[in-house]
Amino acid sequence: MAFALSAESEKELQAILARYPNKMAACIPVLHLCQDANENYVSEDVIQFVADRLELSAAHVKGVVTFYTLFNQRKPGKHQVWVCRTLSCAMRGSDKILHHCEKRLGIHVGQTTPDGKITLRTAECLASCGTAPMMQVNKDYFENLTVEDVDRVLDRLLLDA
Amino acid sequence: MLKPTTYLTYSYDKPDGFRLAPYEAQGGYQSARKALAMAREAVVEEAKKAHVRGRGGAGFDCGTKWSFMPKESAKPHYLVINADEGEPGTFKDRTIMERNPHSLIEGCIIGCYAIGAHACYIYVRDELHLSKARLWGAIEEARAKGYLGKTPFGKAYPIEVYVHTGAGAYICGEETSLLNSLEGRRGEPRLKPPFPAQYGAFGCPSTVNNVETIAIMPTVFQMGGDAFSQLSALHSFNDGGSRLFGVSGHVKRPGVYEACVGLTLRELIFDLGGGITGDRKLLAVIPGGSSCPVMRPEETVNLPNDPRFVAFNGKSILDLPLGVDTFRGIGSMLGTCCAIVLSDAADPALAIHNLMRFYRHESCGQCTPCREGCGWIERILDKVVAGKATIEELNQIHEIASDITGNTICAFGDGAAQPALSFVRKFRKELEDYVLSGGASQTRTLVA
Numbered sequence: 001m002a003f004a005l006s007a008e009s010e011k012e013l014q015a016i017l018a019r020y021p022n023k024m025a026a027c028i029p030v031l032h033l034c035q036d037a038n039e040n041y042v043s044e045d046v047i048q049f050v051a052d053r054l055e056l057s058a059a060h061v062k063g064v065v066t067f068y069t070l071f072n073q074r075k076p077g078k079h080q081v082w083v084c085r086t087l088s089c090a091m092r093g094s095d096k097i098l099h100h101c102e103k104r105l106g107i108h109v110g111q112t113t114p115d116g117k118i119t120l121r122t123a124e125c126l127a128s129c130g131t132a133p134m135m136q137v138n139k140d141y142f143e144n145l146t147v148e149d150v151d152r153v154l155d156r157l158l159l160d161a
Numbered sequence: 162m163l164k165p166t167t168y169l170t171y172s173y174d175k176p177d178g179f180r181l182a183p184y185e186a187q188g189g190y191q192s193a194r195k196a197l198a199m200a201r202e203a204v205v206e207e208a209k210k211a212h213v214r215g216r217g218g219a220g221f222d223c224g225t226k227w228s229f230m231p232k233e234s235a236k237p238h239y240l241v242i243n244a245d246e247g248e249p250g251t252f253k254d255r256t257i258m259e260r261n262p263h264s265l266i267e268g269c270i271i272g273c274y275a276i277g278a279h280a281c282y283i284y285v286r287d288e289l290h291l292s293k294a295r296l297w298g299a300i301e302e303a304r305a306k307g308y309l310g311k312t313p314f315g316k317a318y319p320i321e322v323y324v325h326t327g328a329g330a331y332i333c334g335e336e337t338s339l340l341n342s343l344e345g346r347r348g349e350p351r352l353k354p355p356f357p358a359q360y361g362a363f364g365c366p367s368t369v370n371n372v373e374t375i376a377i378m379p380t381v382f383q384m385g386g387d388a389f390s391q392l393s394a395l396h397s398f399n400d401g402g403s404r405l406f407g408v409s410g411h412v413k414r415p416g417v418y419e420a421c422v423g424l425t426l427r428e429l430i431f432d433l434g435g436g437i438t439g440d441r442k443l444l445a446v447i448p449g450g451s452s453c454p455v456m457r458p459e460e461t462v463n464l465p466n467d468p469r470f471v472a473f474n475g476k477s478i479l480d481l482p483l484g485v486d487t488f489r490g491i492g493s494m495l496g497t498c499c500a501i502v503l504s505d506a507a508d509p510a511l512a513i514h515n516l517m518r519f520y521r522h523e524s525c526g527q528c529t530p531c532r533e534g535c536g537w538i539e540r541i542l543d544k545v546v547a548g549k550a551t552i553e554e555l556n557q558i559h560e561i562a563s564d565i566t567g568n569t570i571c572a573f574g575d576g577a578a579q580p581a582l583s584f585v586r587k588f589r590k591e592l593e594d595y596v597l598s599g600g601a602s603q604t605r606t607l608v609a
Binding site: 019021022024025026027028029031032054056060063064067068069070071085086087088090091092093095096123124125126127128129130131132136139140141 | 237246247248249250251252254255286287288289290291323325326327328329330331342343344345346347348349363407408409410411415416417451499501503507511512515516519522523525607608609
């Protein structure tokens, strides 16, 4: 079925368009809007929808989608977890945090738990070096992590139906 | 010289410090009101007097950059704020957006007026969801008061500020790449010239400024440009005012600190940062974000032919004031002024391996030397840390990095080559020992 936005998201799309001198500039914000409304990924349907609405070619939109790491081209888990592993975090124990996540969830980096709840990924510097190690869970930052903190966060995600 | 200040950080420990009321209670939005009552040229002149060197890494004088904008043009002008903070080790702009967003919005009003723009886009990286929410909140509050909109402070000079978001690409912190991304394209850097002041966002004259550069502007106009510049111990280097300093890695109190320009690395690491974790020995410091060449504490300043450095020659680099020109002088860079500190517990081979993995991951792939070179260096370092590399391959890192330098469209290539070159040069003995002993000579960990 072709992708469509809810009435509320349509309003948001119009608000985004009003900010820019042309429609192309809305490409990234509108892709975010659609990704959020499409189980966190950008399908071919979404690409066509954005291309039609912004009067762009589907090739242009696909080019944008494939350039940026935060556009998922396949459906991820319900919750997305990113562990930062760049130097400042690595120096304060991000490896231990990452291995703990892998062990706790029984998956490797880049994989999703079999029940489709959590996707585990690594991230490059998330601008939280002073509060390392850290991870991002969906839209929230968790900083100055210990293994116990990670357990608490993951427990909550696993409980969430 | 350590002179702590609180121009930006006064609100950091207040739970409602991001709201309008506490910001106005300490004189907020008076500077924008003052600036809008001045002539546009006078605003630029005042900013020039402050010698605010760009806080995003390049260190270009902000007032001078503003003066490059055309006086008259048929096209609209744009102010674009670079809030795509992603340089490893850098985490200062996020604190401003989350805990003092009104300083940035007020700075945007002043900046828009100074460059003849009526619209400002703040390009925030997507991961910083709290920053975006706080900025939108601040924009709403300012608009409700009539500070933004058709007649800010009663003056018929419409100003609108918008938050734009990226989608996860370090390269979009490069100004021309950021402009492409703002226009809804792939974030690949553009050739310069034309420079953004002639042909920037949407093909119109534009200025791209860092968050902190703009957020400090209200302070500049409150104090007066000259008085602000005089705060700095490097006033004579045209490097004025106060700025945010970050310190992360193996220190006891990592974080963001605000102080007058002129702070030294020793003060940043030992006084503000609380010293090295576990009271170990300082091995190395990357002074301003990962693209800056690494420095060892044994290094001294040796610039006998530059009269500005007379007072510093022979001193340890730890005692050289942190300034754009001082650190350029000694062959490193001030960058974003957020230092990464490595104690002797850290294995230098793992450190450079970590950084080169970052650069390989983030290279946009437009220019061959950078796209291929970063991958080659990472793969050689993969072998080094696995204990399977040869001395010849260490030499190849040097060769590949040298071939990236200067051969790419944007500065990312140099930014990736510099850490590789500086680590191979300054940790030559450690890396050779590492290769010859298959890694047995080192700690094989980064954690203190």
